[in-house]
Amino acid sequence: MGLEQFKNRNIGTQTYRMLDLGQTPTRGSDKFKQVVKRTFKGELFVGLWVTLRAMINSLFRGELHTVKYPLEKLPISPRYRAIHDMLRLLESGHYRCIGCGLCEKICIANCISMNTRYDENQRKEVSEYTINFGRCIFCGYCAEVCPELAIVHGSRYENASEQRASFSLFEDMLTPIDKLSLQEEYDGFGAVTPYADDHIKKTPLAY
Amino acid sequence: MEATTLGIVIKAIIILAVISAVAGFGTYLERKVLAFMQRRLGPMHVGPYGLMQILADGIKLFTKEDIIPQNANKLIFALAPAITAATAFIALSAVPVFPDFTIPSWIPLLGGTFVPSVAADINIGILFVLGMMAAGLYGPLLAGMAQANKWGIIGAARTAIQFLSYEVVTGLSILAPIMIVGSLSLVDFNNYSSEHAWLMFTQPVAFVLFLIGGFAETNRTPFDLLEHEAEVVSGYATEYSGMRWGMFFIGEYANMITVSVLTAVVFMGGYNDMWFLPGWLAILLKIAFVFFLMLWVRASWPHVRPDQLMWLCWKVLMPIAVINVVITGIVIMV
Numbered sequence: 001m002g003l004e005q006f007k008n009r010n011i012g013t014q015t016y017r018m019l020d021l022g023q024t025p026t027r028g029s030d031k032f033k034q035v036v037k038r039t040f041k042g043e044l045f046v047g048l049w050v051t052l053r054a055m056i057n058s059l060f061r062g063e064l065h066t067v068k069y070p071l072e073k074l075p076i077s078p079r080y081r082a083i084h085d086m087l088r089l090l091e092s093g094h095y096r097c098i099g100c101g102l103c104e105k106i107c108i109a110n111c112i113s114m115n116t117r118y119d120e121n122q123r124k125e126v127s128e129y130t131i132n133f134g135r136c137i138f139c140g141y142c143a144e145v146c147p148e149l150a151i152v153h154g155s156r157y158e159n160a161s162e163q164r165a166s167f168s169l170f171e172d173m174l175t176p177i178d179k180l181s182l183q184e185e186y187d188g189f190g191a192v193t194p195y196a197d198d199h200i201k202k203t204p205l206a207y
Numbered sequence: 208m209e210a211t212t213l214g215i216v217i218k219a220i221i222i223l224a225v226i227s228a229v230a231g232f233g234t235y236l237e238r239k240v241l242a243f244m245q246r247r248l249g250p251m252h253v254g255p256y257g258l259m260q261i262l263a264d265g266i267k268l269f270t271k272e273d274i275i276p277q278n279a280n281k282l283i284f285a286l287a288p289a290i291t292a293a294t295a296f297i298a299l300s301a302v303p304v305f306p307d308f309t310i311p312s313w314i315p316l317l318g319g320t321f322v323p324s325v326a327a328d329i330n331i332g333i334l335f336v337l338g339m340m341a342a343g344l345y346g347p348l349l350a351g352m353a354q355a356n357k358w359g360i361i362g363a364a365r366t367a368i369q370f371l372s373y374e375v376v377t378g379l380s381i382l383a384p385i386m387i388v389g390s391l392s393l394v395d396f397n398n399y400s401s402e403h404a405w406l407m408f409t410q411p412v413a414f415v416l417f418l419i420g421g422f423a424e425t426n427r428t429p430f431d432l433l434e435h436e437a438e439v440v441s442g443y444a445t446e447y448s449g450m451r452w453g454m455f456f457i458g459e460y461a462n463m464i465t466v467s468v469l470t471a472v473v474f475m476g477g478y479n480d481m482w483f484l485p486g487w488l489a490i491l492l493k494i495a496f497v498f499f500l501m502l503w504v505r506a507s508w509p510h511v512r513p514d515q516l517m518w519l520c521w522k523v524l525m526p527i528a529v530i531n532v533v534i535t536g537i538v539i540m541v
Contacts, residue, residue, distance in 0.1 A: 035523070044507075044508065047507040047508055048503060048504070048507050050507065051244040051503060051506045051507040052244075052503065054243070054244050054245070054246055055240070055243040055244045057246075058243045058244075058246050058247075059243055063246060064246055064247065064248060065246045065247065066246075066247050066248040068248075068251070
């Protein structure tokens, strides 16, 4: 199952059609005629056949819609906003966050808090970074505002835990250094669009 | 051979044991069949393919806290589930479930005992069964009125409506087969169809009417007015929990089996040998088919409103049943 059919939000482009239900009878004779017509039309047997066909298909052709959830999982949309991930630079392995603080500023739930300092090379480094997931409303503004694509929304949606702290520290969200090769570029909110190159224009310096 | 007291007691025990077990298994079958018709899997986790789900449900029902609401009429509230369950099993005493058999003589104590097909082969068998099943509706009626709950009251009122509607149809529809066979005993019905064609083919109208009436009698889906969750929470069973609720459930499933057996014996040839099938297997298959039909219909059709049920039973089905009886009478006379 692809994601295309879910991405189509343009109502009216699908192949809907109106049902012709006809007029509701008002006179007694018309009502009687409708009852007789419906009784002998065999619509009830059509209904029986529909369910029997579904049963045969599910029993012998495996056309079942059940997902045995903890054992099987459905793919989620790349735009899904689950627990945040902190990404690393692919070349150096250093975390991408430059400590600009924009995510902390834009957070409407006030759940991001960070401290930064200058390291020995006079480069900003993140000394403390936490997200309070008891407050986070997963609006995605932090991922959208991040200039470095450092904080993004990941795919961890099973956030039952004994402690909130199991999710919220910078190290927990950061891509593990040994899994750097598996790190995927974020496709959703705030990410570069697939055809971004085509839309680049020259900066109008003439004026 | 004459039925002895011992044979009848054995038969009663067999009926009680088999039907309670089958009623429990019926809930599993219903869930599975409905699930497959809705492209789901149904119970899967307790035992292989969820087979032990009945056991889990039983443990849950038995150990659940038994709550009696504060303003309920406690005696009637406690009595009502027993009425449903007991009448369902009493009705089964006059129904032939398996053919006659004699216990082999090598078994100690019981050897050579003749076990009849019917526990009580009374000469008004079919009237007794229908009457007992009708009396079973006192269960929902009293339960709904005793529990001091508005949903229960609505459920009880709907019980009365349903009872008034379908009872006429079942009675009149079965009258034509009774006229043809000339007896009220279910054993005579069975013997009749061993020599003649099935009554299903000679009395198709009565067959359809009896099925419709039977669905209403067992509160199955096109007519499950008294506890339709979407409308009246749980109707007469709203305040019930634990084993009392479980007794309503067992009663309902036993009633489903009774109606299946009645349909199989009266209209579908009973427990006579069929082609290469022995009689006991033939009737089991027929009962299973009618039972499956009930689940199938539940998955397929929406249910009707109370006023539609009354309209259907009084204005459509009753006239058809009367006409059927009159025409059958004329044919028999000529």
